[in-house]
Amino acid sequence: MSLSISEIFTSWQxxxxxxxxxxxxxRVAGCHLRCAFCDTPYAQKISDGIPMTVEKILSExxxxxxxxxxxxxxxxxxxxxxxxxxxxxxPEPTPTDHVRHVVLTGGEPxxxxxxxELVQNLRASGFHxxxxxxxxxVLPLECDLISVSPKMKNSGNALPxxxxxxxxxxxxxxxxxxxxxxxxxxxxxxxxxADFLKNHPYLLPExxxxxxxxxxxxxxxTRLPWIQNFARSxxxxxxxxxxxxxxxxxxxx
Numbered sequence: 631m632s633l634s635i636s637e638i639f640t641s642w643q644x645x646x647x648x649x650x651x652x653x654x655x656x657r658v659a660g661c662h663l664r665c666a667f668c669d670t671p672y673a674q675k676i677s678d679g680i681p682m683t684v685e686k687i688l689s690e691x692x693x694x695x696x697x698x699x700x701x702x703x704x705x706x707x708x709x710x711x712x713x714x715x716x717x718x719x720x721p722e723p724t725p726t727d728h729v730r731h732v733v734l735t736g737g738e739p740x741x742x743x744x745x746x747e748l749v750q751n752l753r754a755s756g757f758h759x760x761x762x763x764x765x766x767x768v769l770p771l772e773c774d775l776i777s778v779s780p781k782m783k784n785s786g787n788a789l790p791x792x793x794x795x796x797x798x799x800x801x802x803x804x805x806x807x808x809x810x811x812x813x814x815x816x817x818x819x820x821x822x823x824a825d826f827l828k829n830h831p832y833l834l835p836e837x838x839x840x841x842x843x844x845x846x847x848x849x850x851x852t853r854l855p856w857i858q859n860f861a862r863s864x865x866x867x868x869x870x871x872x873x874x875x876x877x878x879x880x881x882x883x
Contacts (some may be wrong), residue, residue: 631744632763634679636672636737638690639882640698642723643733644873646809647840650721653731654694660743661738661850667813667817667843668788669879672718673737685747693750695729696787701883711847711875718854720826720872734773735762746771765794765801767777776805782822784815784843798830808837815843815853821858838866845879 636659657670658678662853672678688816703723707715712722732752739745740763749771752759758774765778778801781792794801802808810833812823812883823840827833842853842860861868877883 631747632681632683633687633742633744633748634676634821636670636679637688637882638687638694639701640694640729640872641701641883642718642869642876643731643760645841645869646808646811647867648731649719649776649869649872650723651731652698652700652724652726652729653760654691654698654729654734655733655735655751656691656748657735658737658739658742660741661736662741662766663738663781663785663787663791665781665786665813667815669845670737672881679737684744684751687748688755691732691757692755695757697785698726698729700725701877704878706847706878707876712846715872715875717821718868719869720870720875723872723876730756730758731760732757733760733762736763738767740764740769742768743769749773761805763801765798768791768797768800768804772804772806776801776808778802778808779811779813779841780826782812782819783848784813784819784876792831795829799832802833809839810828810837811841812838813843814840814857814860817856819859820856824864832849835865837866838864839869840866841871844871845874847874847878850874 636657660676760775842850844850
């Protein structure tokens with residue numbers, strides 16, 4: 631059994647409740663969506679990756695876990711972004727000599743049945759596994775954290791392709807923990823998010839993260855004021871895409 635893998639790299643989690651956690655990222659190639667704000671267009675098609683067996687992926691992850699090599703923080707972080715980042719709760723990332731967190735991302739890893747075996751093997755090997763997903767597909771697996779980013783109108787996708795009405799409850803129930811991340815662009819997104827949560831009343835406010843849309847720090851900061859106010863008034867959390875502050879936009883971080 632094999633998966634098409636776009637890249638495997640070691641870095642720090644830049645989004646959600648585990649921001650700053652040393653992690654190994656396994657990016658699966660292939661996605662059924664084409665989001666207008668996609669920051670990984672190089673992993674949209676299955677052909678964008680290289681076929682790797684579950685055994686090979688697991689071996690690569692174990693090697694990186696025991697001998698982690700972390701990317702260097704950008705010059706902009708050291709000279710410009712650090713002070714602002716700290717006011718937003720973005721930590722200084724710290725290298726470690728052993729990594730126990732794995733983030734399975736994409737693409738869309740929940741499209742592929744081989745993901746089940748990979749997650750089972752990773753967890754059996756002692757890794758904490760986060761799965762990043764749009765939430766439209768369910769696989770019979772158990773992970774430590776399911777990180778769902780429901781796609782809204784601002785994604786530019788046909789809404790039926792983004793529907794999570796029959797999947798989200800199962801995804802959040804089957805995982806040990808969950809978080810919901812909304813890519814948030816303009817103020818009209820606030821009303822759509824509120825309607826979404828009314829239709830899914832079992833979602834806890836403390837599990838909701840608002841993530842400003844943007845692929846540069848300046849774009850993130852431009853959208854932050856109203857998003858911060860919306861988050862405070864709704865008791866949601868803010869996740870301002872820490873990796874952009876640490877590294878700026880590039881692959882392998």
